[in-house]
Amino acid sequence: MTSQQPPSTPSQPEQPAEATPTCFRHPDRETWVRCQRCERPICPDCMRDAAVGFQCPECVAEGNRGIREAKTTFGGRIVGTPYVTYTILVLIGLVYLLQLASNGVTLALSNLPPAVAIGEYYRLITSAFVHQLGGLLPMHLLFNGWAIFAIGPSLERAFGHTRFAALYLISALGGSVLGFWLDPLNTYTYGASGAVFGLFGAFFVVGRKLRLDVRGIAVIIALNLVITFVLPALSNIRISWTGHVGGLITGTLLAAALVYAPKANRVLWHVLTIAGALAVLVALVVVRVPAILSMLS
Structure with a gap:
């Protein structure tokens, strides 16, 4: 008897496990x-x-590249919280506390033409954060603070943070520059009123552009101008008409340029407008310096 081994079945190759x-x-x-x-x-x-x-x-x-970023009415980024307005108010409050702590702060930060002419140009801006000391009821500070709080957020939401900050600071600078030209040399001027008047003018321009009722802000501007010129004549209260008028003119013109800028390349127009306004004011300061220095010599 013979035996025969069954043919061997070739083994199947082992399949590798699927890689994770x-x-x-x-x-x-x-x-x-x-x-x-x-x-x-x-x-x-x-x-x-x-x-x-x-x-x-x-x-x-x-996917996000095809989504256009939401903009404010006049081209800025959408504003949720008006941080610039609140920052301005906080700075004004902090400076007032410093004034209470030291009498020298008011004089050191105010707009004084001879001091500016010899190189202390920062006074043209810092003077907009200084206010008259008024004890328990600082009316100068309270009025300006209320005005900024009342209309600042609306303008900041219309223009965006950056454009609103530029509007405020350049309006303040415009008021200081007119004072630098026309105020007596020994006159200290200070207060946010120039910037506030600039915001008033901007609010009027924005309202006109959006076809809103602007009679209210027009009355506010008119009344404050009357107070600016009449109150000093009837009392010993000194009001810087140059700061008020300079701020109003600057803020109104700058806001008009921003609001009525063509939509095509609007960002570029806004940059050039803000830079141009700043350049004009700086040029006015540079031109005035030699005249003031000659009067001091």
Whole structure:
């Protein structure tokens, strides 16, 4: 009897186990989640919520490129909280506390033509944050603070943070520059009134552009101008008419240039407008300095 071994069946090659995918941005991290747009594996740190599933950061950025950023009425970024207005009010309050602590602060920060002419140009701006000391009831500070609080947020939401800050500071500078030209040399001037008048003028311009009822702000401007010129004549109260008028003219003209700028290349127009206004005011200061220095010699 013979025996025969059955023919051997060739063994099947062993199939390799499927490799676990790794995140395309972090190769050391395993993941089974894929981007819904490009289908590349993404780890939890790279997942971005999408309408369905998740997307990778690159696909999210690519999708956002086609979405136009929301803008304010006149081209600035949308404003939720008017941080610039609140910052101005805080700075004014802090400076007032410094004034209470030291009498020298008021004189050191006020607009004094001879001091500016010899190089203390910062006074043209710092004077807009200084107010008359009034004890328990500082009316100068309270009136300007209330005016900024009342109309500042509306203008900041219309122009955006940066344009509003420029409007406020350049209006303040415009008031100081007119005082630098026309005030007596030994006169200290200070207060946010120049900037406030600039905001009044800007509010009027914005209202006209949006076809709103501007009679209220027109009356406020007229009454304050009357007070500016009449009250000093009837009392010993000194009011800087140059600061008020200079701020009003500067703020009104700058706001008009921003509001009525062509929509095509509006950002460029705004940059050039703000830079141009600043250049004009700086030039007026430079031109006036030699005359003041000659009077002092």
